[in-house]
Amino acid sequence: MTRFLHVLLLALLALAPLSGAARAADLKDLVGQLASDDFDSKIAAIRALGALGDGRAVPVLKALEDGALYTTTDHKLVVAEPDDDKYKLYDPVDRAALGEATDDAIDKVRVNNRMRSEIDAALGSLTLVGGRPQDRLAAAQEALKHPLAERNDALQKAYAAEHDPQVKAALGLALAAARLRAGTREQRLAAVNTLASSTDPQIRSLLIDQRDASDDPEIKHAIDTALGSINGRLRLIGVAVTFFEGISLGSILLLAAIGLAITFGVMGVINMAHGEMIMLGAYTTFVVQQLFRAFLPPQWFDAYLVAAVPAAFLVTGAIGVALERGIIRFLYGRSLETLLATWGVSLMLQQLVRTIFGAPNKEVSNPSWMTGGFELIGGATITWNRIAILVFCFVVLGVLALVLRRTTFGLHMRAVTQNREMSAAMGIRTAAVDALTFGLGSGIAGMAGVALSQIGNVSPNLGTIYIVDSFMVVVFGGVGSLFGTLAGAMTLGIVNKLLEPVAGAVLGKVVVLVAIILFIQKRPRGLFALKGRAAES
């Protein structure tokens, strides 16, 4: 009962117009209320803080959302910031220092998802006017997501006062959505017209709801027209996004397969340890990350990935050279033995990594420039890590093509694979070229590992996930053809993504596999087969 009274009191306080002196006191009271053990009264306090319109509540609410608000043993609310093994305490409103406390002496204010939405809504109300442009934009989007009838006047005022065109457009949509819900007939019709220009799926569902609820034929008709144009745009965006997803998947397949296109495609070694080279590249990334964390100042941390690329290339390249010199060179021309030997090596490498680093996954964090994404129109998001991998993949492919076509080493490599005896007679050290070629393929696999550590797990089994896909891409694209590998990877990526929404991920994969088997029956040499005598041997 007292709780109920408390909530009621808070609601009344929030509604009443307040003088400056009273406001300061209420702010303190409401903030104090956040220390409650009960989610309902905490939420009432958050709502009241949002309605109070006092900007000093913003840092308090942000601290609450970030989990920096604590209660002391005497039930006082403080902001606590970790400082070695202790916490420094501050007053949440005026940030006056309140001394230090140990872990046991303070208790975190618990936040759940329901509270997080309320905090977002309250912050939205508070930052709608006068916040930074990005805060105002977030506030406008928040208002669209969680419409509150009480906020319409505030929205109207904010819309009139807004100068930033992007924020103004977002506010316009939020206002129109609010008016469509509760407005006069004219306002609703005008709102439908404004909303017709949007491509937000949320607005589409709002329009559908309103059409089904409305009895007015004119409004129904207007909504139908608006929905027609929104749906058309959304369909177009959907197709574009599917293609992007396909190319993105293709770039990952390509990256995983380029190394194999060298070791298997060019040299003809059935290299079952290819996946483990990718895995070792990912672990090198992990080690480089740990080194950066341990020895360099935090502002350098984002650069660790750049440093990891050459490191991974050198580590896996060296292992590749050792592998070729130690095992594979004795087995040229005996493909089954090569397969068994490299399979054995792959198991040994897996177990080795498991022994050194342990069986659990290792955490490789995305640098800040690779987290998040940007919102396309229509609610589709393109993520930065996908774009980075796409670019990286084409850079690797381009550099590799240059090395093969324009350098002496590339020339020697092509010569040796085409006619070993003749090359030897011309004075090329074929054994060295073999070792370096295998090292190059392995090094590229290692660089792929750097990229793949950004989207997946870093675990000893990382390689086994990609080995089948890599062979599939190389065989499908045409053994020995770099361009075939590119075409094969992109085709598989796009086909996979086109099938996935229709058939589901599991069936989609099966369909692709069956299609490849049938294709190989028809064209055993893949999409782009090498022509000429070399290919016949």
Place this chain on the structure above:
Amino acid sequence: MTSRNIVKALAVAGSLAASAALVPAQAQDTIKVGVLHSLSGTMAISETTLKDTVLMMVDDINKHGGLLGKKVEAVVVDPASNWPLFAEKARELLQKDKVAVVFGCWTSVSRKSVLPVFEELNGLLFYPVQYEGEESSNNVFYTGAAPNQQAIPAVEYLMSKEGGDVKRWVLEGTDYVYPRTTNKILEAFLKSKGVAASDIMINYTPFGFSDWQTEVAAIKKFASAGKKTAVVSTINGDANVPFYKELANQGIKASDIPVVAFSVGEEELSGIDTKNLVGHLAAWNYFESVKNPTNTAFIKQWHAFIKNDKRVTNDPMEATYIGFKMWTQAVEQAGTTDVNAVRQAMYGQKVKTPSGFTAVMNTNHHLSKPVMIGEIQPNGQFEVVWQTKNTIKADAWSPYLPEDKGKVADWTFPWVCGNCTEPKYKSLVN
């Protein structure tokens, strides 16, 4: 090299499998305990920890004078994430090493593979992982959660006002028996609560799936219908990291679309950067962050044994701990390691658990345990946001599935069966 050769070669590669068995020398006057967890292959990531947990418990009991005056000796084998090999190794443990009990298995398919062996040779298996239920064998004690101790309470929490009043549901899982059965039960449960079929979306992906763009976009689209939406994830193992990364990168926050997972624990989170996952949920019977003396001692014991203060504890480890303690108590009570005697002594056995409750073994071979919902924290731990007041008794057969109607699992008189609708010894009851 022709394509035919390649195909042949790849076929050879596919049929290869590696295994390594470590059988320690036999010693007189010891009680042997079998450990049947994969130490290599895909499942090694999860199962190696459980092997270490059993070894820790064995070490502990030997330090305290052993069992029935004898030393306990662990026999560790490696079934290498290979399901048929599980059955082979189980037979080896029971027949050749003559172990008194086996602690092992993680995936349901490995359990199904060893089940006939344990039933044929009357062995005893302690299975420590949450699973889909629909089973009760006289030779297995299930110390992980059944669906009504994990999945159903989690969904009920999300339906409640505190959990966000969720109206639309995405059931996202890996394509194998545990997610399929759990989702079948959940779908029936949701429909019984009045959720329309159009408000439920079910999707499966293959093992180790890593390209989540389309699925996450589909979830986003499904959630844009104006009703509060949540994802119930039975995604297994390695597929989780890319899933959560994609969610975070596409800007889905826990306050918009919360994800509640049944296979993601502290161990799995230690491989993820969790700062973007704060607020997503997991349902278990134990979290490392729970504060009570038993848990503090458990964590301390683990850190001392594994010699690494950074290693986390998790729910299946706690279930292994409970199983081992219960078995040793039952052996002490029976005065022998004979399987039939120990089984009778198991019923009603109580253990104070690190979760802060007292777990009890029921006659359906499943435990009564508490249920907890935890939110992911920036430090990779969970904070409990909701928990049951008391322990919940596991249902081997789900009351929400029509085909399970009337099925009873009770291994005491007069029922004595794991799957029947009438007591076996009905005629003897007067």
